[in-house]
């Protein structure tokens with residue numbers, strides 16, 4: 001079926017509005033680049049003052065063009081774009097690519113909105129503004145002001161930075177990293193990353209979608225679209241991942257959520273592999289565009305040098321695919337093709353005496369063995385073997401394995417050497433096997449293939465709502481707080497809210513006066529007494545918490561002590577009373593929280609509790625809402641995994657109930673967007689079950 005975005009990315013005809021005869025102008029470059037790249041579609045320059053540009057007939061107005069126009073590339077100044085968009089709309093143009101800058105990036109949100117509004121009116125889609133253009137290699141279409149098309153291949157690179165895109169365009173020729181498309185996405189006034197991912201997931205020329213991301217506007221949409229795309233790998237390099245400084249946050253969760261952590265969590269949820277830097281972006285793009293995903297955890301390394309083998313071993317551990325010792329039958333087979341002093345453990349060291357043929361044999365054995373899920377071949381240039389012969393052996397082994405294996409196994413290669421090695425690299429890469437200059441890069445690229453494999457194996461999380469929650473009950477509580485208490489949620493309210501969403505909490509009541517205590521007939525001792533005041537954030541810091549109270553006398557006594565403590569530390573504190581609550585048995589203390597992220601909305605955090613949580617930063621994040629299985633991933637990403645599974649003879653904790661509670665809270669904060677921050681800190685986790693003993697909710701004002 002015809003897709004409207006074909007008119008943008010695979011246009012049959014292009015008008016350049018603002019085409020120019022001045023060789024220094026962008027309007028000239030775009031026309032010239034289209035001609036130079038041998039674009040086969042129709043090209044219509046538009047300029048009110050010119051009759052001919054670069055040998056092409058020039059139109060004074062886009063509406064003068066008699067034929068259909070799929071795409072208009074707009075190179076006029078920002079202020080003129082609304083008028084041009086209007087004309088394009090009347091003409092029946094389908095897509096606009098707006099190169100002009102001077103929009104939201106300099107504060108002119110109004111102009112950008114005008115552009116989009118006009119386009120919507122006519123059903124046109126907009127790429128940009130503030131872009132370099134579109135390069136479509138299979139179509140030989142350079143609709144941009146970058147000087148040439150990229151090195152051919154199957155990577156589709158979409159960049160938020162135009163300057164970087166132009167620079168990388170040239171780099172592709174030096175590094176021989178092949179691209180099908182280079183797309184400048186600019187300000188994303190209309191089309192954003194999610195739209196392009198959705199469109200290109202079915203593109204036969206694209207086998208890896210790579211993103212350079214500065215910021216994602218609609219985080220939820222990005223996750224929802226990307227997570228469903230399992231047929232193609234998506235890779236992202238995010239810039240600006242350092243901590244967002246100390247955001248004025250009153251909760252633990254708020255102060256721990258830096259934008260880098262939230263983005264990494266979002267990418268994981270979206271099934272997007274992350275790159276660490278530009279070199280890594282190219283390396284991983286190359287591997288993902290050429291090789292099948294790694295389906296299983298067993299990576300085998302074949303090397304002719306011990307040194308590079310150790311470097312690869314370190315890298316494998318660092319990048320999350322630690323090497324394992326192969327089974328005996330595989331080792332025995334490998335032993336037969338190497339000298340006595342070789343090693344058939346992992347890395348398989350076929351020694352410096354190895355010639356190309358040995359490599360070929362070892363690789364064939366490895367690829368055919370069911371234990372092996374992927375192979376990284378390392379080669380140090382020697383006088384015994386010519387790397388060009390080795391390249392041929394690797395390629396042939398791959399062909400043989402392709403025929404006999406049901407599941408294709410990925411191969412990455414690292415060649416270290418001189419000129420001849422470069423030639424071998426070039427040849428092998430043309431055959432679709434990625435070659436890197438160092439063992440750690442070959443392994444890092446493999447780790448991207450494994451991450452993609454894990455996404456495929458896991459599938460995407462479709463959040464299943466809990467239906468046994470009391471949504472209306474929470475609505476009521478929040479309404480009452482808004483009307484009667486100026487939006488301040490105290491500990492008792494916070495626990496009530498959690499409890500209405502099916503989360504076990506320590507039973508808590510409020511005593512507004514000492515007299516109230518006398519009327520509390522059904523208290524089961526021991527209890528805990530805590531200050532309730534909107535002016536006290538960390539209750540225990542001001543002597544506002546007394547644990548293990550055994551009888552009524554002690555409780556009355558505790559009441560007075562807490563009042564005294566708080567009044568001496570914070571004299572002006574307005575005090576609601578004392579919370580009397582069930583003394584929960586000691587468990588493993590964890591923190592579960594939520595904070596509002598500007599891009600992704602409610603975002604959940606998990607960490608082990610205790611006073612060091614903000615120093616250790618051993619916490620994990622996910623964008624709400626999500627199911628229990630994602631909550632288990634969150635726990636497993638922290639030391640919580642070891643502690644809850646029972647380290648050093650301790651009993652461990654109820655991972656299942658905890659994960660369920662995290663998932664339920666993720667639903668709560670999604671159901672009630674007025675919740676700005678939430679901390680359940682601590683939650684006691686027991687061998688069986690959990691209990692929230694302290695909770696805090698801050699509403700948006």
Ligand code: ADP
Nearest residue numbers: 506528538539540545582583584681682693694
């Ligand atoms: P804050 O975090 O404001 O200082 P908390 O209510 O979290 O105050 O209390 C401090 C500590 O006291 C908790 O981390 C927990 O170890 C313990 N605690 C609090 N409430 C209870 C309770 N109901 N049962 C058992 N222990 C509790």
Ligand code: MG
Nearest residue numbers: 681682694695
């Ligand atoms: Mg607390």
